[in-house]
Amino acid sequence: MKKNVANNLKDFMWQFLMDKGQRANIPALKENVYTLIAMTTQKTAGQKKGINWSELDMLLMSIVIEATALVQSGVLDGIEVKEE
Numbered sequence: 001m002k003k004n005v006a007n008n009l010k011d012f013m014w015q016f017l018m019d020k021g022q023r024a025n026i027p028a029l030k031e032n033v034y035t036l037i038a039m040t041t042q043k044t045a046g047q048k049k050g051i052n053w054s055e056l057d058m059l060l061m062s063i064v065i066e067a068t069a070l071v072q073s074g075v076l077d078g079i080e081v082k083e084e
Contacts, residue, residue, distance in 0.1 A: 004072075022069040029066035032059055 006017035015021050036059055070076060 017072070019072055020074050022072040024070040024073040024075045025066055026070065026075075029063065029070060032063045032066060035059055036063065 004017070004019050006021075007019055009018070039053070039056065039059070
């Protein structure tokens with residue numbers, strides 16, 4: 001899908017889903033991605049010394065939410081390579 005369908009909604013309730021309706025939190029996105037990398041590369045095989053695997057679902061959801069906010073914030077629009 002190339003366009004945000006929420007931009008065409010007239011209801012104020014959906015404003016948070018429209019383009020420019022969110023603020024990007026790039027440091028939080030980077031921190032969560034680096035935590036995911038640490039989890040997937042740990043050498044303790046999930047033992048007590050390693051990272052808590054019960055937090056994986058919340059970590060993945062946090063990455064999805066922050067990535068969505070980054071797209072909706074418009075920050076990526078300035079650095080996106082335009083296709084010819």
